[in-house]
Amino acid sequence: MRFFERYFKGENKILHKNDNLFGAFADFKCLSQTDTTGGLPSRDEVAEADTWDLTYLYKSDNDWETDFVAWEKQIPQYMQFQGKLAQIDTLAAYLNFDLVFSRQGEKIGSYAFLKSAQDVANGQYQEMTARVQNVAVRASQSSSYMRPELLAIAEADWQKLIEAPALSPFRLNLERIASFRPHTLSGNEEQLLAMLGEFAAGPSKIFGQLNNADLRFGFIKDENDNEVELTNGTFMVFLNKPQREFRKAAFHQFYKAYDDHKNTLAATLNSSIQKDNYYAQARKFDNALDAAMFDEEVPRVVYDNLIEGIHEAMPALHRYYDLRKRKMGLPDIRFYDTYVPILSDIKMHHSWEQAVDLVMESLQPLGQEYCGVLREGLLTRRWADRYENRGKRNGAFSAGTYDGLPYILMNYQPDIIEDVFTLTHEAGHSMHSWYSVHNQPFQYYDYVIFVAEVASTFNEQLLTQHLLKVADNDRQRAWLVNREIDSIRGTIFRQTMFAEFEKLTHDAAWAGEPLTVDRFRDIYGSLLKRYFGPDFAIDDELTLECLRIRIFIAGFTSINTRPGFRRPLPCRNASSTAAKKNATNIFHSLKAVAARNRSTCFAVPVSTWPSRNRFAPRCKNSPHWSMTSNSCCNGLFFHHEVHEGPRRFFRKE
């Protein structure tokens, strides 16, 4: 279990949609939703019905405190198992203790994390989050003997051990530990790595505080002459304005703030990259990318092929920019011309309730149960924290919890149709979590990010198809097709550019090259040229973008969000010969569990993955396996992951 991974690095179950297109994809700010002239409401001004219901986790901060203290006291109990893990009974007792401890940790950590996401400037919740992190690191240290001790068991004895009935609920966890044999160090070395956990999380924390709390972009005039606060959210609103002068002004003002902090940001990013490389080197990988891919059990060749394939497809993208320029009647095309829809006069307004209705109509193919649970979650059970407030974490995410609800953070804006897509996206994650929680034991309910985006982007596809069907006229349909192209551009091309940047910068640091502001900008600048094409006018400030994209601080998190992996395009291709061939062998077993989970939409893309996925054959072995919980091969308990460093904690932020 890996609540740390989820709640401090923002990974598996914290599934964001930001950075898809820009870095704050879901952060459109509606000028009518909240006070537009005086800035945002503070957290305590937000109506309760618009917030998520965290009482499913804890009724009060005091209840949390009581649980936290009891939880913390258990850490020394890890020591009682040390040196005895080769005995089946002791190992089973250890794993069961670990399971309970981890589950408590997830609940405690979720509450602190979600509270702090409401208002990142709130010191109390920051402190609670830090305390949880501290306990998790100490637990990690106290149990760091586990992996080396297990891996010291001779292969023949190991096989007998994992076949013991008492260990069957944990068999996949144990098999996964065995796969780390070449990358596991001695007991003392593991302990030293574990002790690094907390301060190795520094770059991500620093970036988060700077970006979410301290950076101010000032106020800017909109087309109605209103002074509007420029934020990550309103920036996207401005980039979506049909009048170019407003897009341009917002772009330059926004990047001015990043220019003012570029040295801090570059140093933070450099530290993050050094940290990734350090862990990769310590664990005997050839580079940080290999380490990241190994972790996710994705063959390296998939990553390399994706970049290569995207390079080949680049001319199509460049033609699209040219088309955009012509259709929009622009003298040249710049970054701030790429988000506004070509047909920008299409107006749509959806209140939260209307958005939920629309999403539900589009999700009808997934069945009554799916829609019923989700509707209730979004409308009455308060899964979602709906609107932006001052200090609220930007973007959107879904954070599944085993003992609470599958929470959703939104910064919903009714005038932004894209936010309806964001809503159905996060709803896809949350329903994935919901099914997983209701069909899996705790140790297997988590799922790897590599597959996590399937459920969410599949929902987006259903919404597109539904909207195309019910559109009133061709202009609306053209708008939807344009959106779809931009979505492919934003997810497939742009995310691949991010992937390439991460690879190049990690490689440069690995080779001993100093990564300064200028070097970062050079590397990013050459990628911008390549991806935007020879006829695209690139503003100097745009090279600062590499310092503000959250996922770069997370280190190779984007490998798993690379749309080549995650976009539901495979769903649509599932009837192709190759996909069918690949699917035939595993589809029967998927169906069996699908019937239990009644969420068959997830099965199709699963069947089209590269053949070296460990999920398919394993699903036959594990009674717990289901397609909504691919965690069976990923279910190491959190504190054994902590010493992998914060790359794992902050990956997708």
Ligand SMILES: [Zn+2]
């Ligand atoms: Zn997502």
